Amino acid sequence: MATFRRQVTTLAVAHALSAAERGLAVLPLSRTKLPALRSPHRTDPAQPPCRGECGRPGHGVHDASTDPARIRALFAAAPWATGYGIACGLPPHHLVGVDLDTKPGTDAPAALRALGLRFRFAIPETVVVLTPSGGRHLWLTAPPDTVVPNSASRLAPGIDIRGAGGYLVGPGSRTAHGVYVTAPGTARLRPAPCPRNLLRLLVPPPRPPRRRPRPSPAFPGDGQGLLHFVLTAHEGQRNTRLFWAACRAHESGLGPALTVPLLEAALAT
Structure with missing residues (x-):
């Protein structure tokens, strides 16, 4: 042994x-x-x-x-x-692994084909590794400036993605369930570029830019004007405008109510 x-x-x-x-x-x-x-x-x-x-x-x-x-x-x-x-996501290949599982009640290959028809992409010829459980790993590559995160069944049941920070079991590895092998005819291939439309599904959309808070309608008249005065301050004016607005707020009796909104307006600039 x-x-x-x-x-x-x-x-x-x-x-x-x-x-x-x-x-x-x-x-x-x-x-x-x-x-x-x-x-x-x-x-x-x-x-x-x-x-x-x-x-x-x-x-x-x-x-x-x-x-x-x-x-x-x-x-x-x-x-x-x-x-x-x-390891996935590292240069020079920036590898992305598409793990098609074979759990009961799921058909990951069919789900991937359905996604391809819906979003108009086709998986090119690439390296394919067969898993002991009957699944398969498709090796693709991403552009150097694109970070593909790991995910499990986010695209469809049974489709897991191995991206930055993840890894694929390499062909020739022996596990408790058997040996991983390269599919016939694919060992000679290089990992193919990930189709653009599939890549769009794998990369989360960018976060929307942070919006500046609008002046609260709860402060009519001078209250809204003071908030607007601070929100529209340019570099070099911010401290002066905030001090002036705070003085006017307290003089008019709005000081306690406008303290927090004025502070939030100042931080927003």
């Missing part, structure tokens, strides 16, 4: 080094598909968790590397590793 485990780990290292030669950053995984190395901060409450800045291994996807020496060191620290993960 010990000999078989060493052979499995040796094979995982070989596959990981091969992926690294293609520019894919890798890290060792256990049979459970989780990072094989545990956090070095788990028993040190005085040391806050980090993303590898401490220099020690055990930071999950942040351990991923394309450096052969670093990869061998990671696997040497985790001799029980049986597979490897490929």
